[in-house]
Amino acid sequence: xxxxxxxxxxxxxxxxxxxxxxxxxxxxxxxxxxxxxxxxxxxxxxxxxxxxxxxxxxxxxxxxxxxxxxxxxxxxxxxxxxxxxxxxxxxxxxxxxxxxxxxxxxxxxxxxxxxxxxxxxxxxxxxxxxxxxxxxxxxxxxxxxxxxxxxxxxxxxxxxxxxxxxxxxxxxxxxxxxxxxxxxxxxxxxxxxxxxxxxxxxxxxxxxxxxxxxxxxxxxxxxxxxxxxxxxxxxxxxxxxxxxxxxxxxxxxxxxxxxxxxxxxxxxxxxxxxxxxxxxxxxxxxxxxxxxxxxxxxxxxxxxxxxxxxxxxxxxxxxxxxxxxxxxxxxxxxxxxxxxxxxxxxxxxxxx
Numbered sequence: 122x123x124x125x126x127x128x129x130x131x132x133x134x135x136x137x138x139x140x141x142x143x144x145x146x147x148x149x150x151x152x153x154x155x156x157x158x159x160x161x162x163x164x165x166x167x168x169x170x171x172x173x174x175x176x177x178x179x180x181x182x183x184x185x186x187x188x189x190x191x192x193x194x195x196x197x198x199x200x201x202x203x204x205x206x207x208x209x210x211x212x213x214x215x216x217x218x219x220x221x222x223x224x225x226x227x228x229x230x231x232x233x234x235x236x237x238x239x240x241x242x243x244x245x246x247x248x249x250x251x252x253x254x255x256x257x258x259x260x261x262x263x264x265x266x267x268x269x270x271x272x273x274x275x276x277x278x279x280x281x282x283x284x285x286x287x288x289x290x291x292x293x294x295x296x297x298x299x300x301x302x303x304x305x306x307x308x309x310x311x312x313x314x315x316x317x318x319x320x321x322x323x324x325x326x327x328x329x330x331x332x333x334x335x336x337x338x339x340x341x342x343x344x345x346x347x348x349x350x351x352x353x354x355x356x357x358x359x360x361x362x363x364x365x366x367x368x369x370x371x372x373x374x375x376x377x378x379x380x381x382x383x384x385x386x387x388x389x390x391x392x393x394x395x396x397x398x399x400x401x402x403x404x405x406x407x408x409x410x411x412x413x414x415x416x417x418x419x420x421x422x423x424x425x426x427x428x429x430x431x432x433x434x435x436x437x438x439x440x441x442x443x444x445x446x447x448x449x450x451x452x453x454x455x456x457x458x459x460x461x462x463x464x465x466x467x468x469x470x471x472x473x
Contacts, residue, residue, distance in 0.1 A: 191228070200228055279373055360445060
């Protein structure tokens with residue numbers, strides 16, 4: 122996407138395949154800086170510390186982490202350890218384990234001296250596939266927005282599922298970008314998304330750079346907006362989609378689905394097929410809900426008059442900080458993927 126007139130992707134491999142460059146998302150919206158990642162440990166830290174975040178992006182980042190590991194040591198032991206270490210950094214988003222497992226399975230059956238080259242080739246292809254997938258998600262979601270038949274469409278989002286969460290275009294924001302390209306009148310209500318404020322720091326930043334009208338709201342405002350008829354559609358992303366249509370996404374997603382159902386507001390989830398997990402359902406949670414450090418609840422970032430990013434401590438209290446929740450399928454109108462729009466009750470058949 123364009124940032125101040127220049128095209129960027131969230132992650133790009135260097136021409137000599139010795140490193141990758143990422144956008145350091147922990148500095149947004151205050152500073153836009155690129156960071157060069159040269160080694161596996163640096164990639165592990167970037168994923169854990171959310172310098173790269175969003176399920177599709179951390180999947181691709183994990184693949185590049187394996188490629189970086191192969192630059193140093195392409196042995197079976199090295200690859201298996203790199204895989205395990207990367208998956209542990211963010212256990213909830215299925216894309217990470219999907220990408221590194223798939224890549225490592227390919228590498229372990231070829232000659233050791235060919236592994237680095239193959240890892241880089243596969244990771245770069247995965248990045249390109251992500252862009253094409255997100256365009257297809259955008260086109261599928263565009264039909265939903267057109268079918269609302271409104272002169273102006275108000276969309277509520279939660280967290281960030283835009284190009285910053287992928288390689289380009291995004292998942293939940295992709296239909297919005299497509300709608301703007303088609304001349305539609307779109308306004309986005311942006312949930313702040315406590316405690317890390319991805320909505321405020323990332324989604325609002327994205328939309329502003331793209332020139333798309335938006336309004337930031339407190340997380341607790343969504344139900345009121347729906348009661349007042351000020352939301353035509355809810356669009357969110359996903360970190361994992363279950364075989365029954367249950368959706369694991371950023372904490373607070375479930376609390377948007379409840380008033381959407383009560384107020385008959387369509388609630389759509391946009392996610393690539395790589396986010397679908399046949400082993401997950403409401404009755405079988407086959408993964409760990411990530412619990413992040415409680416300190417995230419009690420700190421806030423800001424910028425002073427000199428342009429320095431400061432962290433403010435709000436106090437020392439006991440805290441509990443789950444990063445995700447699960448929305449049952451009965452609260453979801455449809456799931457938008459690259460193959461089209463799927464009703465939750467039809468997902469099991471779709472997955473075969």
